[in-house]
Amino acid sequence: MIKFSGIGMSLGSIEEGNSELEKKFGWEEGKISAKTGINRRFISSSAETPEILAARAVANLEKNLVIDDIDCIISATNTQTNIFPALAYHILLDKKFNSNVQCFGLNVGCTGFVDALVLAYSGIASKLYKKVLIVTADTYSKFIQEQDQSTRPLFSDGASATLIEFDEDGYILQDYVSTSVPDTLHHLCMMKDKNLKDYIQMNGPNILTFAVGKVLPGLTKIINPDLEYTFYPHQAGKLVLDTFEKKLSNNISMKKNYSDFGNLVSGSIPNLIHNCCPDLNLQKNIILSGFGVGLAHTSLIFKK
Amino acid sequence: MLVNKDILEAIFVIDIEEILELDPETLLDESMGWDSMAKVLLIAEISDKFDKTLDADDLETIQSLNELDALITKTASE
Numbered sequence: 001m002i003k004f005s006g007i008g009m010s011l012g013s014i015e016e017g018n019s020e021l022e023k024k025f026g027w028e029e030g031k032i033s034a035k036t037g038i039n040r041r042f043i044s045s046s047a048e049t050p051e052i053l054a055a056r057a058v059a060n061l062e063k064n065l066v067i068d069d070i071d072c073i074i075s076a077t078n079t080q081t082n083i084f085p086a087l088a089y090h091i092l093l094d095k096k097f098n099s100n101v102q103c104f105g106l107n108v109g110c111t112g113f114v115d116a117l118v119l120a121y122s123g124i125a126s127k128l129y130k131k132v133l134i135v136t137a138d139t140y141s142k143f144i145q146e147q148d149q150s151t152r153p154l155f156s157d158g159a160s161a162t163l164i165e166f167d168e169d170g171y172i173l174q175d176y177v178s179t180s181v182p183d184t185l186h187h188l189c190m191m192k193d194k195n196l197k198d199y200i201q202m203n204g205p206n207i208l209t210f211a212v213g214k215v216l217p218g219l220t221k222i223i224n225p226d227l228e229y230t231f232y233p234h235q236a237g238k239l240v241l242d243t244f245e246k247k248l249s250n251n252i253s254m255k256k257n258y259s260d261f262g263n264l265v266s267g268s269i270p271n272l273i274h275n276c277c278p279d280l281n282l283q284k285n286i287i288l289s290g291f292g293v294g295l296a297h298t299s300l301i302f303k304k
Numbered sequence: 305m306l307v308n309k310d311i312l313e314a315i316f317v318i319d320i321e322e323i324l325e326l327d328p329e330t331l332l333d334e335s336m337g338w339d340s341m342a343k344v345l346l347i348a349e350i351s352d353k354f355d356k357t358l359d360a361d362d363l364e365t366i367q368s369l370n371e372l373d374a375l376i377t378k379t380a381s382e
Binding site: 035150203204205206208209212213239242243246247 | 344361
């Protein structure tokens, strides 16, 4: 039904190691890596907005693919510069797309790529579209307060552009789980300080409780113990993914790259695929799992 | 007497000998390493060792080492 035709990435241009942050926070050397498993982040410069990073990701995708004939653009971001129009429309700025392109903008966090993929798949399955461009972009670092030392080491800034196309021999959506837990939105959200400046508030312990207590059981329900899967989870960090790895059965091969990239929010799964699996379409059974802001979780199992 | 020594050792930055020398009524604070990261480590440890999910909201109500130890025991036995 669908194939992943290509992925273009664009990361924040400032590469940041741990020692700089450890010095800034007065922490002993090695603390960030030991606690989070993250060794490097990519931070956006003041000029690099989500829109600019997204345009670069699309340009990188175009180096290998023709995308002029797409039918639909779905964008996913929490941090676009202006409330409207959606990031998807910004992609139209630099491109001579068909004027029939339909644009959707999702205000979503770490589930963003998977949520967009649900819409793309539905649109292709119902023959509304043949080619869908999914664009994710976030610059969380611009919204983390100076004193928030527990959140700052986790996130990178970046954007992704993924082309999804109809393919008769492509992936079929075999199973699906989605969870949104009532009254948990305050655990990871944008707030305003006393000067009305936006900042990200994150409660790490509550998010881990959600990952262990809701995401993991949800995933377990849709996994067939007799099949082999390649698992592409949102790159939330060492503690979450180590816990998943210990609890999930041996028929699941988990991909990870958070140590080199940090948490790229909705861009983490496309970046993981781009980085670890140049041709995703060769794999038989894949699981894509996003979880975070909401608090929400969406996991998809595709098979061939 | 504190019973969940291995878990306390895993989550605090101070040595277990130092923890055991403390009065169990000692209040949890950042000087002994009781911060957001310690709470995250605790949830992961409990999941790993007991296959249980500790509700992070429960951590907001405990104040002392003794209460933390009791919460670990309660979660493990649920």
